[in-house]
Amino acid sequence: MSTIKTPPVQTTSGRRASISREEILQATLGLLGPHRSLSSLSLREVARATGMAPNSFYRHFPDMDALAIALIDLAGTTLRRIIGEARHRVSAERSVVRSSVEAFMEQLNTNQKLLHVLLREGSVGSPAFRDAVERELRFFEEELCADLKRLAKLNNTGLYEPELTARAITRLVFAAGASAMDLSPEQHASFTQELCIMVRMIIVGTQTMSRNQENRL
Amino acid sequence: MSTIKTPPVQTTSGRRASISREEILQATLGLLGPHRSLSSLSLREVARATGMAPNSFYRHFPDMDALAIALIDLAGTTLRRIIGEARHRVSAERSVVRSSVEAFMEQLNTNQKLLHVLLREGSVGSPAFRDAVERELRFFEEELCADLKRLAKLNNTGLYEPELTARAITRLVFAAGASAMDLSPEQHASFTQELCIMVRMIIVGTQTMSRNQENRL
DNA sequence: TGTACATCAGTGAACGCGCGTTCACTGATGTAC
DNA sequence: TGTACATCAGTGAACGCGCGTTCACTGATGTAC
Numbered sequence: 001m002s003t004i005k006t007p008p009v010q011t012t013s014g015r016r017a018s019i020s021r022e023e024i025l026q027a028t029l030g031l032l033g034p035h036r037s038l039s040s041l042s043l044r045e046v047a048r049a050t051g052m053a054p055n056s057f058y059r060h061f062p063d064m065d066a067l068a069i070a071l072i073d074l075a076g077t078t079l080r081r082i083i084g085e086a087r088h089r090v091s092a093e094r095s096v097v098r099s100s101v102e103a104f105m106e107q108l109n110t111n112q113k114l115l116h117v118l119l120r121e122g123s124v125g126s127p128a129f130r131d132a133v134e135r136e137l138r139f140f141e142e143e144l145c146a147d148l149k150r151l152a153k154l155n156n157t158g159l160y161e162p163e164l165t166a167r168a169i170t171r172l173v174f175a176a177g178a179s180a181m182d183l184s185p186e187q188h189a190s191f192t193q194e195l196c197i198m199v200r201m202i203i204v205g206t207q208t209m210s211r212n213q214e215n216r217l
Numbered sequence: 218m219s220t221i222k223t224p225p226v227q228t229t230s231g232r233r234a235s236i237s238r239e240e241i242l243q244a245t246l247g248l249l250g251p252h253r254s255l256s257s258l259s260l261r262e263v264a265r266a267t268g269m270a271p272n273s274f275y276r277h278f279p280d281m282d283a284l285a286i287a288l289i290d291l292a293g294t295t296l297r298r299i300i301g302e303a304r305h306r307v308s309a310e311r312s313v314v315r316s317s318v319e320a321f322m323e324q325l326n327t328n329q330k331l332l333h334v335l336l337r338e339g340s341v342g343s344p345a346f347r348d349a350v351e352r353e354l355r356f357f358e359e360e361l362c363a364d365l366k367r368l369a370k371l372n373n374t375g376l377y378e379p380e381l382t383a384r385a386i387t388r389l390v391f392a393a394g395a396s397a398m399d400l401s402p403e404q405h406a407s408f409t410q411e412l413c414i415m416v417r418m419i420i421v422g423t424q425t426m427s428r429n430q431e432n433r434l
Numbered sequence: 435t436g437t438a439c440a441t442c443a444g445t446g447a448a449c450g451c452g453c454g455t456t457c458a459c460t461g462a463t464g465t466a467c
Numbered sequence: 468t469g470t471a472c473a474t475c476a477g478t479g480a481a482c483g484c485g486c487g488t489t490c491a492c493t494g495a496t497g498t499a500c
Contacts, residue, residue, distance in 0.1 A: 015444060017495080037341040039256065042486060053445055055488075060443095063487090123337035123395050124254040134396070161414060168389060168415040175392035178340050179351070197378060198385040202415075205422030232477060234462080259453060270478050272455075277476095280454090437500085445493075453484080460478075467470085 016052055021060050024050050025071060029113040034182060038068050038117055039125050068117075068125060069132045075111075075118040076136035080143065082107050087147060096151060097199050101173070105192045108177055109185070119178040137174065141166045148203075158210025165206045169199055233269055238277050241267050242288060246330040251399060255285050255334055256342050285334075285342065286349045292328075292335040293353035297360065299324050304364060313368060314416050318390070322409045325394055326402070336395040354391065358383045365420075375427025382423045386416055 027049040031041055043064055047054040061067045086103030087096060108115055122133035145166035152159035159165070176195050183191055244266040248258055260281055264271040278284045303320030304313060325332055339350035362383035369376035376382070393412050400408055 015494080018443070035344060037256075039254075039341065043488090044486065054486090055446090055490095056444060058488085120340035124256065124341055127252060130399075160418075164411055164414055165418065167411075168418060171392045171396075172385060172389045175388045179388075182347075194381055194384075197381055198419075201377075201382065201385060201422030201426065202418050203422070204425050205418030205420070208421050208425045209418065232461080235476070260455090261453065271453090272457095272479090273477060275455085439497105439499085441495105441497085443493105443495090445491105447490090447492105449487105449489075451486080453486090454482105456482075457480090458478105459480105460476105462474105462476090464472105464474085466472085 016056075019050065019052050019056060019060070021070075024057075024060055024067065025074060027051075028067060028071065029117075032113045032116050034116075037124070038071065038121050065126050065128055068121075068129050071114075071117050072129065072132040072136060075114045076132075076139065078111060078114060079104075079107055079118065080136075080139060083140075084143070096147065097203065098196055101196050101199060102192060104173060104177065105180070105188060105195070108180060109188070112181065115177065116181060119174055119181070137170060140174075141170045144170060152207075157207050158214065160206040160210035160213060162206075165202060168202050172198060172202070233273075236267065236269050236273060236277070238287075241274075241277055241284070242291060244268075245284060245288065246334075249330045249333050251333075254341075255288065255338050282343050282345060285338075285346050288331075288334050289346065289349040289353060292331040293356065295328060295331060296321075296324055296335065297353075297356060300357075301360070313364065314420065315413055318413050318416060319409060321390060321394065322397070322405060322412070325397060326405070329398065332394065333398060336391055336398070354387060357391075358387045361387060374424050375431060377423040377427035377430060379423075382419060385419050389415060389419070 024046065028038075028041065028046050031045060031049050032038065041064070043057050044054045046064070046067065047057050061070070083100055083103050086099050089099065118133065118136060122130060122137075141163075145162050148159060148162050148166055151157075152162070173195065176191075176198070180188070180191050180195075241263065245255075245258065245263050248262060248266050249255065258281070260274050261271045263281070263284070264274050278287070300317055300320050303316050306316065335350065335353060339347060339354075358380075362379050365376060365379050365383055368374075369379070390412065393408075393415070397405070397408050397412075
């Protein structure tokens with residue numbers, strides 16, 4: 001540590017000192033919007049947004065597909081952490097359903113771009129990309145399923161096909177979330193309310209069905 | 218009707234005698250597949266598949282977006298007709314739910330390409346395109362809602378928030394359908410079964426919730 | 435501390451390609467007389 | 468029935484453009500001595 005080097009900014013020419021993977025991810029997110037999907041972005045656009053030469057892209061990702069997958073992973077991890085926190089912060093007065101759905105909707109606003117990737121692009125794109133999205137969905141299902149079982153035991157209510165229940169809720173919430181991204185902020189509150197009711201329908205449904213099943217036995 | 222003209226095939230050069238709108242739609246559907254989405258098709262690809270010069274495209278559609286919307290309309294109309302028939306063909310032994318879901322899943326196989334457009338591309342693409350998809354979804358919701366009300370009256374069961382119920386079911390089924398397109402034929406049967414249960418959860422849920430509401434009053 | 439050298443994340447320039455769109459054209463078809 | 472003419476759905480050729488990818492390069496950084 002003898003000499004103090006110049007800070008890692010631009011050198012003489014248009015050369016960037018260093019580019020981090022994270023920087024590229026963030027720049028890409030910045031390009032996304034309600035009408036700009038990941039699959040419509042070009043490598044050169046991403047490079048431009050990051051402020052690097054097009055060919056520099058290859059120093060970080062083999063192709064655009066790899067970038068897309070990295071974004072999916074990021075989105076999934078972020079969202080699961082948030083929802084997880086919401087679930088365990090559940091108090092007596094605020095139901096699990098309400099808390100989780102609200103946390104989800106809140107994320108929809110804060111991390112719009114990130115969730116866009118997860119919610120809206122699961123059906124287009126390469127097989128690898130789709131796999132990544134599917135994997136995230138399954139994570140959610142499993143966590144939700146565990147939660148449902150725990151709650152059922154706690155409240156001593158029945159639970160008909162917990163796996164299917166979890167899947168139904170996950171798919172519904174994600175589908176709803178995808179279309180909620182177009183809504184104005186004012187519409188968000190009522191939308192959240194509606195989504196809660198829908199989820200509750202499913203939960204009440206499973207409980208009732210399990211009870212009827214018991215009766216039949 | 219004096220002279221018999223040559224049939225409407227190729228003339229001397231590479232000139233097509235006539236190209237119908239329908240022909241273009243069908244050729245475009247032919248290009249779609251599990252890993253080829255509408256938004257990734259180029260005008261020139263469509264022209265090639267139709268067997269016409271690229272610029273001939275403009276004689277039929279102002280741009281690719283218009284073509285996409287035409288396909289959405291076609292897909293929606295087709296599917297609604299099929300499901301409608303299924304609903305009214307309901308017998309005593311086969312429930313409405315089961316019949317409708319089965320009709321839906323069957324269509325998924327037969328008109329795969331067409332449904333691909335409707336199910337998977339609703340979240341990407343131009344505003345006009347998205348509107349078209351949303352419109353179709355609402356059609357479904359309304360029809361389903363009317364059916365639910367009719368059934369509730371018939372069976373004298375309650376119905377909590379029929380609009381929300383219809384929406385929940387529609388969104389769930391469409392989301393499920395979208396991911397079902399990747400499944401192998403063998404997996405279809407069990408998937409249909411699962412989907413039926415999910416839908417039934419929602420229906421049982423609303424019925425129970427309406428009953429509890431009555432009790433409270 | 436200084437020097438020589440290897441590494442490798444950055445770059446500019448260039449490539450060939452498929453794209454959407456335009457233009458002026460052509461020739462089949464229908465219509466008026 | 469024949470002729471003259473308008474219409475318009477088809478076309479080939481050409482345009483400029485942004486794309487993904489390649490190449491040989493450069494210069495900052497770390498390491499060995």
